[in-house]
Amino acid sequence: MSKVIEIDHADVDLLNEYYELCCYAFDRPNNEAYQTKWLNLAMHSRDYAIVDDQGHVQSALMVTYLPVNWHGQDYQMGAVGYVASYPEFGGHGSITQLMQKATEQMLADHVVLSYLAPFSYTFYRRFGFEELFDRVCYQVKATEFPRISPSVAGSVERVNFTDALEQMASIYDQNQQSQNGALIRHSWWQQYRYSKHPKYEVALSYDDQQQLDGYLIYQRNSGEVFELVELMPSNFASFQRLMNFVGKHANVYPKFIYESANQMPYNDLMPEAYHVQTSIIPYMMARVNDWQALVEEWHFTADLTQPLLIEIQDQFIPQNNGVWELSVKDGRGQLLHSSELTADLVIDTRQLAKVFLGYRTLKQLLQTNHCQINTISAISQLQASLNYADKPMLWDYF
Secondary structure (H helix, E strand, C coil): CCEEEEECCCCHHHHHHHHHHHHHHCCCCCCHHHHHHHHHHHHCCEEEEEECCCCCEEEEEEEEEEEEEECCEEEEEEEEEEEEECCCCCCCCHHHHHHHHHHHHHHHCCCCEEEECCCCHHHHHCCCCEEEEEEEEEEEEHHHCCCCCCCCCCEEEEECCHHHHHHHHHHHCCCHHHCEEEECCCHHHHHHHHHHCCCCEEEEEECCCCCEEEEEEEEEECCCEEEEEEEEECCHHHHHHHHHHHHCCCCCCCEEEEEECCCCCCHHHCCCHHHEEEEEEEEEEEEECCHHHHHHHCCCCCCCCCCEEEEEECCCCHHHCEEEEEEEECCEEEEEECCCCCCCEEEEHHHHHHHHCCCCCHHHHHHCCCEEECCHHHHHHHHHCCCCCCCCCCCCCC
């Protein structure tokens, strides 16, 4: 009879079986380079598997605990990845069993949020995940790349990725683009990230006082595409400086592409907006594991004049279910169980996550029939307390 286990990091045989499952399921090359990268992540994660009667791995997933920043507040997040089953073992609820085991442990470890990259949005919604991170993809031909004034004082320096970790961290950690759900990057994570993308290069921007004020991660693809991976300017001058650097590659690369985690389109910065092809790309999903813990640390933008009753519907995490009383005073929230039968707001946990994390407003959800509002004035106050300038941004991939 099969059973769910957590793989001990010292159990080399089971880790190797999980690795071989990933090679098969994701059609990856079984070689030393890939195994080294995979094992590095596995050793920084909690690894769960379903084993058969003989103790062999048939299905597995890993959860990597990574801190994230939401409006200046740190939260522990569980990044779910390498979800895999052998084809003959799939379709029997194995992923559900693994998700239950992983979720129970995340709750025990006080991991408030969870992210994942879905193969199917519909499939993972059953576990309480919802689309929250999109990307804006810009494509522009080299012949139409805007000319940036070279008159901005300062300089740009090309450096190796691993040599620039401290400089990038000093900019990234303070940049507004890292304050809306992005990872707080530990050095091991950056090293792992580079091991997956060895073609990454870095350009550092310095102002006229030789103070670092931005960076660009990019990669060049065989004289065909110049790809901007991550653009982190601290101000408009550093943006101009870095874009001027990019533009100097126009005689070598016929196309420029930037897939930005910042969901706000910036076509208006182009002299001719028609010259840039812009598209929205669905990216990662997120889930609130523990609503009570999230609210206690959450950054609210306004207080509630009186408590609000919210009925949360969560089919996968029972402890989130029920009617809750939300109060917000001096910017701090509290969520307590209520014995009331009628709530001001009735909402699924996935839709409530969209509102709290800034992906959708309550008005938008009401228009699409994704929530039930019984007290309009109270809901207006709730929306005012969750009024954020930017949508969620996630610059990393698990």
